[in-house]
Amino acid sequence: MFHKTNATSEPPWLDTGTIDLRALRELCHDLTVPAASIKLLAQVAAAESDPGPAMQARLRQIADEAGKIAQICGYVLDRPHGASTADLHTLAAETAGSFRWRYPGVIDVTAEPVTVAVHPVAVVRILSNLLENACRAAGAGGRVLLTAEYDGDQARLVITDSGPGFARGERGKASLGLNIVAAMVRRAGGSLRMGTGDLGGVAVTVTFPGAPRTAARDAGGFGQAREAAG
DSSP states (O other): OOOOOOTTOOOTTSOTTTSOHHHHHHHHHHHHHHHHHHHHHHHHHHHHSOOOHHHHHHHHHHHHHHHHHHHHHHHHHHOOOSOOOEEHHHHHHHHHHHHHTTOSSEEEEEEOOOEESSOHHHHHHHHHHHHHHHHHHHOTTOEEEEEEEEETTEEEEEEEESSOOTTTSOOHHHHHHHHHHHHHHHHTTOEEEEEEOTTSSEEEEEEEEBOOGGGGGGOOOHHHHHHHHO
16 A cells, blocks of 8 residues: 655654654654653642542542553554554453443443454554544444454454444544544554444454464553553
8 A cells, every 4th residue: 555665764653654754753842842741741640639439530530641642642652563463352451441431322242252363553543533423423322342353363443333334424523533533444454344333333344464373472452552662
């Protein structure tokens, strides 16, 4: 898919023909400082103010979300090369948890231990965009289901919702999110297809290249990726 080459060729996860790499990296660089500050402030507030359990959970969520911003920016700035693996089931559970506090519906996760040959940040970005679309389509009081499982040597992620389907739902943000997801899935060596799900809405199925199952012990979730980068 990526045919542009030069003396300082970019890794395959950046499409140098469609984005301004310098502007993107400058933006990511500028975002890392406030993201780190937000995370630190949330951690300090939790330690110094003796909040109750509910507030502690919110402060941890704030710190986690700020950490995600920093990790995504680091992914762009550091330009990782080489093989990466991630626990799809762990990332699905973590991403669903981050959505539950703001989505007034039900998000269920059914996942077996699955390891994919994809960088954790790319997996989280794919999950987040698909979940955002699914929650918007399902609406308040709706239901979203994430399923992760092996399909032979590949890994399969399915996100279904109880909404009306994209043909009758909102299109602007959903279309942008799907374009982002489709490009990232292709760059990861996977595939994406859409259809009608068992909940009545859209079912988006993403197939990732599976990592050797012996690599599962070395893979991790998004939190471990943050620690390694930090």
